[in-house]
Amino acid sequence: MQKVSQIIYARWVIPVIPKNTVFENYALIIEGDTIIDLLPQDQAKEKYHAKTVEHFNNHALMPGMINAHTHLAMSYFRGLADDLPLESWLNEYIWPAESATLSPQMVFEGTTHALAECIRSGVTTANDHYFFPESVIKAVDQAGTRAVIANCIFNFPLPWINNTHSYFAHTKETISTVASHPRIYPAIGPHAPYTVDDTTMEEVHKLVDLHKLPMHIHMHESKAEVETYQTAHGKSALEHFYNKGWLNQYTIAVHMTQLSQNELDIVEETKLSVVHCPESNMKLSSGAFPWKALADKNINIALGTDGAASNNDLDMFGEMKSASFLAKLQFGADALKAHQVLEMATINGAKALHIDHLVGSLEKGKKADFIVIDLDQPETQPVYNPIAQIAYAASRSQVTDVWCDGKKLLCNYNLTTIDLGAVTHNQKHWAEKVVDSVKQKNV
Numbered sequence: 439m440q441k442v443s444q445i446i447y448a449r450w451v452i453p454v455i456p457k458n459t460v461f462e463n464y465a466l467i468i469e470g471d472t473i474i475d476l477l478p479q480d481q482a483k484e485k486y487h488a489k490t491v492e493h494f495n496n497h498a499l500m501p502g503m504i505n506a507h508t509h510l511a512m513s514y515f516r517g518l519a520d521d522l523p524l525e526s527w528l529n530e531y532i533w534p535a536e537s538a539t540l541s542p543q544m545v546f547e548g549t550t551h552a553l554a555e556c557i558r559s560g561v562t563t564a565n566d567h568y569f570f571p572e573s574v575i576k577a578v579d580q581a582g583t584r585a586v587i588a589n590c591i592f593n594f595p596l597p598w599i600n601n602t603h604s605y606f607a608h609t610k611e612t613i614s615t616v617a618s619h620p621r622i623y624p625a626i627g628p629h630a631p632y633t634v635d636d637t638t639m640e641e642v643h644k645l646v647d648l649h650k651l652p653m654h655i656h657m658h659e660s661k662a663e664v665e666t667y668q669t670a671h672g673k674s675a676l677e678h679f680y681n682k683g684w685l686n687q688y689t690i691a692v693h694m695t696q697l698s699q700n701e702l703d704i705v706e707e708t709k710l711s712v713v714h715c716p717e718s719n720m721k722l723s724s725g726a727f728p729w730k731a732l733a734d735k736n737i738n739i740a741l742g743t744d745g746a747a748s749n750n751d752l753d754m755f756g757e758m759k760s761a762s763f764l765a766k767l768q769f770g771a772d773a774l775k776a777h778q779v780l781e782m783a784t785i786n787g788a789k790a791l792h793i794d795h796l797v798g799s800l801e802k803g804k805k806a807d808f809i810v811i812d813l814d815q816p817e818t819q820p821v822y823n824p825i826a827q828i829a830y831a832a833s834r835s836q837v838t839d840v841w842c843d844g845k846k847l848l849c850n851y852n853l854t855t856i857d858l859g860a861v862t863h864n865q866k867h868w869a870e871k872v873v874d875s876v877k878q879k880n881v
């Protein structure tokens with residue numbers, strides 16, 4: 439008998455790799471922070487013993503989900519301004535509220551708040567794109583989740599960033615701070631083609647090239663944005679970036695609702711990853727995602743919620759259902775199948791973030807990031823196909839337990855690393871400041 443750290447027995451195990459597979463009555467074997475085996479329960483009982491043994495007899499066990507595009511601290515702007523198009527939502531509400539409230543403390547508390555939601559929703563990795571990365575690092579470190587953190591870069595100062603050099607100073611500091619962190623990885627985060635000029639992008643590209651890090655950018659989000667860029671530059675942002683040599687396998691292009699045939703060819707040639715944020719795109723009426731054209735070219739498509747201000751939640755279960763049903767509405771009932779959308783929420787996100795050697799599937803040697811979902815509820819009974827139940831019927835409230843790096847972050851619905859009372863207390867303080875900022879604007 440081999441002694442190991444943890445043995446987790448589950449009725450159904452969905453490893454994601456191999457694809458579209460459900461193992462029934464299997465056990466996941468953990469040593470420290472690593473998955474060392476996945477095998478039938480009777481074999482596990484003969485081969486392994488552990489101090490920590492857990493049984494989930496009516497549950498599905500699957501990899502922790504990867505939210506491939508979000509702005510965690512923007513949870514404090516959830517529900518602040520709804521039912522508006524992207525440009526007025528951003529210019530008239532979000533940016534004024536950010537100007538009035540953004541600070542290292544606000545980002546730390548807002549990120550912690552969002553991570554409580556992530557963990558309770560079965561998300562173990564977030565690809566965050568925001569400001570004050572030192573605060574995001576601190577929040578993720580304390581919450582025990584995994585994250586890729588990009589400091590948002592613009593080519594002009596903002597009320598909370600006095601000069602453009604600060605963007606790069608924060609970015610370089612993030613790269614060195616998390617260099618040996620076991621769960622946090624840096625990325626370079628130019629905001630969007632319309633907020634970064636060529637000089638800024640050259641500097642971004644140098645950093646991507648030097649450190650071989652992901653470049654996380656909003657790209658071709660709305661029709662209006664694409665048309666404005668085309669009129670000003672005589673070509674699209676994607677074409678311009680391609681001509682400059684700024685697109686490659688490290689590029690994480692978020693939204694991509696508008697793509698011509700030439701742009702689809704660019705995506706294919708450069709091997710960039712695309713992040714689909716269906717609910718944000720629907721809410722801001724940004725456009726319909728060309729899933730079929732990208733899938734036909736075997737482009738890596740990950741899934742993200744975007745910030746809670748434009749969604750209005752960080753629920754990857756909702757995102758899976760929306761992505762799949764939207765694709766079916768556009769392309770037919772056989773489009774974006776349940777197992778494919780589950781891959782978008784797990785392994786494809788890991789590929790986009792260049793951490794698929796670590797997470798995204800339940801394979802020997804990968805990190806022990808996984809979740810357990812109680813399917814023994816009226817909402818998900820009967821269980822003919824656990825993958826379809828998870829993609830189309832289950833809600834995040836059925837996530838009972840969550841592990842990241844071998845440690846439990848949610849235990850029988852209870853957070854182990856975040857104090858919910860403090861989260862509730864802190865948000866009230868910041869919400870008052872946000873309300874004041876909106877009142878002042880309307881005076």
Ligand SMILES: [Zn+2]
Nearest residue numbers: 509656744745
């Ligand atoms: Zn975004």
